Amino acid sequence: MKLTPAFCLGMIVTVFLGVSLFVISQENQKQRDVLSTLNKSLQAKQEHRLTLEAEWAYLNKPERLEKMMATLNKTDVGDAPVLAQSNVMEALPVIALILPPPSKPAKRYAVIQNAEPVKDIAMVLSQLGQGVE
Amino acid sequence: MSSFVRHIHRKVHTLQGERQTALDLARGRSAFILTSFLLLYALVALRVLELTYIRPYFLKQETPITASIDEVKPISKETRGKITDREGNILASNVAVTALYIDPVFIQNKDDAYKDLKRIFPSESAETLRNRVFSGKRNILVRADLTPQEQEAILQAGYPGLIFRKEYMRIYPQGEQTAHLVGFVGSDGKGLEGLERIFDKQLNKGEDVTLAVDLRLQYAMHKALAAKMKDFTAKAASGIIMDIKTGEILSSVSLPDYDPNTFSDAKPHQRFDTNINGVYEMGSTFKILSTAALFESKDPDMTLSYDATKPLVSGRFKIHDYHAEKRVLTIPEIFMHSSNIGSALIGQDIGTDTLKTVYRDLGVFDRINVSGMTTAQPLVPKPWRSVNTLTASYGHGIAVTPMNMVQAVGTIANGGVKTTPTFIKTTEQKLRQTRILSEKTSKQMLQLMRLVVTNGTGGNAEVAGYSVAGKTGTAEKISASGGYQKDKLLSSFIGVFPAYDPQYLVMVMIDEPKGNKKSYGYATAGWTAAPAVKEVVQSMAAILGLPKNTDLTKDTQMVGRLQEIIDQSETSQKGSAKLASN
Numbered sequence: 001m002k003l004t005p006a007f008c009l010g011m012i013v014t015v016f017l018g019v020s021l022f023v024i025s026q027e028n029q030k031q032r033d034v035l036s037t038l039n040k041s042l043q044a045k046q047e048h049r050l051t052l053e054a055e056w057a058y059l060n061k062p063e064r065l066e067k068m069m070a071t072l073n074k075t076d077v078g079d080a081p082v083l084a085q086s087n088v089m090e091a092l093p094v095i096a097l098i099l100p101p102p103s104k105p106a107k108r109y110a111v112i113q114n115a116e117p118v119k120d121i122a123m124v125l126s127q128l129g130q131g132v133e
Numbered sequence: 134m135s136s137f138v139r140h141i142h143r144k145v146h147t148l149q150g151e152r153q154t155a156l157d158l159a160r161g162r163s164a165f166i167l168t169s170f171l172l173l174y175a176l177v178a179l180r181v182l183e184l185t186y187i188r189p190y191f192l193k194q195e196t197p198i199t200a201s202i203d204e205v206k207p208i209s210k211e212t213r214g215k216i217t218d219r220e221g222n223i224l225a226s227n228v229a230v231t232a233l234y235i236d237p238v239f240i241q242n243k244d245d246a247y248k249d250l251k252r253i254f255p256s257e258s259a260e261t262l263r264n265r266v267f268s269g270k271r272n273i274l275v276r277a278d279l280t281p282q283e284q285e286a287i288l289q290a291g292y293p294g295l296i297f298r299k300e301y302m303r304i305y306p307q308g309e310q311t312a313h314l315v316g317f318v319g320s321d322g323k324g325l326e327g328l329e330r331i332f333d334k335q336l337n338k339g340e341d342v343t344l345a346v347d348l349r350l351q352y353a354m355h356k357a358l359a360a361k362m363k364d365f366t367a368k369a370a371s372g373i374i375m376d377i378k379t380g381e382i383l384s385s386v387s388l389p390d391y392d393p394n395t396f397s398d399a400k401p402h403q404r405f406d407t408n409i410n411g412v413y414e415m416g417s418t419f420k421i422l423s424t425a426a427l428f429e430s431k432d433p434d435m436t437l438s439y440d441a442t443k444p445l446v447s448g449r450f451k452i453h454d455y456h457a458e459k460r461v462l463t464i465p466e467i468f469m470h471s472s473n474i475g476s477a478l479i480g481q482d483i484g485t486d487t488l489k490t491v492y493r494d495l496g497v498f499d500r501i502n503v504s505g506m507t508t509a510q511p512l513v514p515k516p517w518r519s520v521n522t523l524t525a526s527y528g529h530g531i532a533v534t535p536m537n538m539v540q541a542v543g544t545i546a547n548g549g550v551k552t553t554p555t556f557i558k559t560t561e562q563k564l565r566q567t568r569i570l571s572e573k574t575s576k577q578m579l580q581l582m583r584l585v586v587t588n589g590t591g592g593n594a595e596v597a598g599y600s601v602a603g604k605t606g607t608a609e610k611i612s613a614s615g616g617y618q619k620d621k622l623l624s625s626f627i628g629v630f631p632a633y634d635p636q637y638l639v640m641v642m643i644d645e646p647k648g649n650k651k652s653y654g655y656a657t658a659g660w661t662a663a664p665a666v667k668e669v670v671q672s673m674a675a676i677l678g679l680p681k682n683t684d685l686t687k688d689t690q691m692v693g694r695l696q697e698i699i700d701q702s703e704t705s706q707k708g709s710a711k712l713a714s715n
């Protein structure tokens with residue numbers, strides 16, 4: 001067999017392409033492995049999230065929260081105005097004024113997590129502020 | 134190299150004839166093969182170029198993580214979607230659990246395996262475990278949800294025939310709170326009841342469903358109903374809260390109920406959703422509908438009066454009043470004292486056709502579809518005789534579901550524009566509005582309903598600062614033999630608030646309440662259902678942060694004029710009675 005220039009060129013190109021393809025396929029495999037690991041960990045995390053969400057739902061059952069409130073905070077808010085958590089910052093200056101001394105239980109307002117914000121905060125604040133000296 | 138080329142040239146030049154032809158052929162073939170290979174390599178090179186540079190370049194420009202998103206999707210598709218309340222609290226979800234299967238073929242010492250399993254699961258019955266271990270079948274489920282400790286113990290025991298499999302289990306963290314609404318899935322993961330059945334396809338695709346229900350309100354309603362059921366030793370109780378403007382059902386409770394996590398233990402009466410599947414003669418709450426029909430068809434003045442002196446006789450029927458006033462009554466008085474005679478006369482006055490048209494428009498003759506859940510067929514008299522017009526005016530002889538009532542009264546309170554109840558959270562305002570009644574009729578009805586709470590039978594539903602308007606309804610239940618039973622009542626109250634611009638509707642129905650000390654022995658709606666509505670409205674105010682209305686002008690305006698009419702009617706009749714006696 002004679003080594004013509006075209007043949008040599010062909011060989012070089014072939015070797016180059018072969019090596020490139022090999023490297024690429026290796027890289028591809030590596031990336032697939034990474035992807036598969038990521039997917040597995042993602043699935044595990046998703047499952048973990050589902051479990052945590054379910055646990056959170058159990059822990060936040062209104063019935064349980066009410067019982068907890070009854071044990072931890074024996075304050076009966078009666079028909080005192082109720083504030084949503086998002087209203088608290090707004091209401092702080094007024095709350096600070098009406099807060100009873102730490103020895104006495106607070107009876108004048110209640111903060112409910114996740115409650116819809118009070119639309120007319122001014123009115124609630126005026127109710128809270130009544131009797132403030 | 135040059136000598137090599139020259140050598141070939143020389144040879145080419147010297148070859149003649151046949152040999153020349155053979156050489157040309159060979160040259161042609163090699164040129165062809167070379168070209169083909171070069172083309173092939175070029176193709177491969179182009180493809181390499183495409184894969185390494187071109188495609189990533191375009192991918193980066195459009196969607197950088199397309200590939201991984203495609204890979205992720207099947208994971209979420211495996212699990213059924215979640216059902217949440219309007220605030221995102223989970224009502225139904227899937228959790229991954231490890232199930233234990235046994236393949237007895239791979240267990241050599243079955244006695245030991247049985248003993249070990251009995252030790253690990255002491256609560257399992259010995260017989261069931263033995264049957265599984267010694268079974269001739271393969272892959273039998275031993276336990277659906279293993280705790281990590283149990284899993285560890287089984288691994289330690291080391292039997293090759295004990296196999297772990299990861300499975301998804303449907304759980305209902307809120308238990309019985311939302312049982313009727315959410316329903317449950319069977320062991321094959323198919324929705325069997327409630328919204329699990331209605332949205333089965335969507336949930337199975339992994340899509341979540343957000344309900345209109347507010348878990349906190351659901352709890353408040355559940356608590357109030359359970360307390361009333363206990364207080365009045367009632368057979369059943371149910372309640373609905375609806376946002377009048379959007380038709381969203383914020384709470385729907387039907388007692389007795391069951392825990393969907395263990396639905397197979399539930400008895401049929403526990404699984405029965407009164408709000409959707411029960412049809413009842415509602416009694417006086419129907420007067421809201423018949424009085425609305427009067428305003429809509431005749432546009433009378435509130436002073437229009439009817440003679441309720443004596444019981445009304447129609448054929449073999451005799452219509453009495455429960456709280457008999459035995460005099461001529463104006464419209465506000467008929468409504469406030471809940472006069473059956475007065476309402477029957479109203480029905481007679483407006484006529485069968487008009488009454489039926491208004492009832493049909495308000496949707497009490499037909500099943501209604503609430504987000505795919507169809508209510509039971511109302512029982513409408515067939516044929517409709519003239520006496521049916523009289524009885525239907527005060528809610529007898531026609532039986533509807535509580536959901537029918539909620540839709541009809543919701544429409545009346547919504548300025549006469551149709552309210553369509555829905556279990557699904559709605560985000561956008563509906564563009565198409567169907568007007569059923571005039572705004573004037575709606576306003577007049579709200580005035581009358583407010584009067585019932587301020588001066589009439591619904592006083593126990595009043596919550597200061599929230600202007601509850603409503604109507605009580607106490608219906609005697611029909612016995613199996615056909616007659617009405619005086620001691621078996623169905624007490625209900627439908628209220629809306631605030632009366633001057635209603636946002637919410639609250640309905641409570643108590644089945645067969647028995648009077649107690651607190652209610653002075655009464656089991657009527659004013660003593661049973663109305664206080665339940667009061668409790669629910671109080672809770673709603675606290676939970677939703679609804680401000681109290683301290684300005685009472687609007688409220689006074691509503692009933693002021695009616696109060697005058699009543700006072701006038703009472704004084705004039707006392708005067709004429711005096712004259713007659715003289």
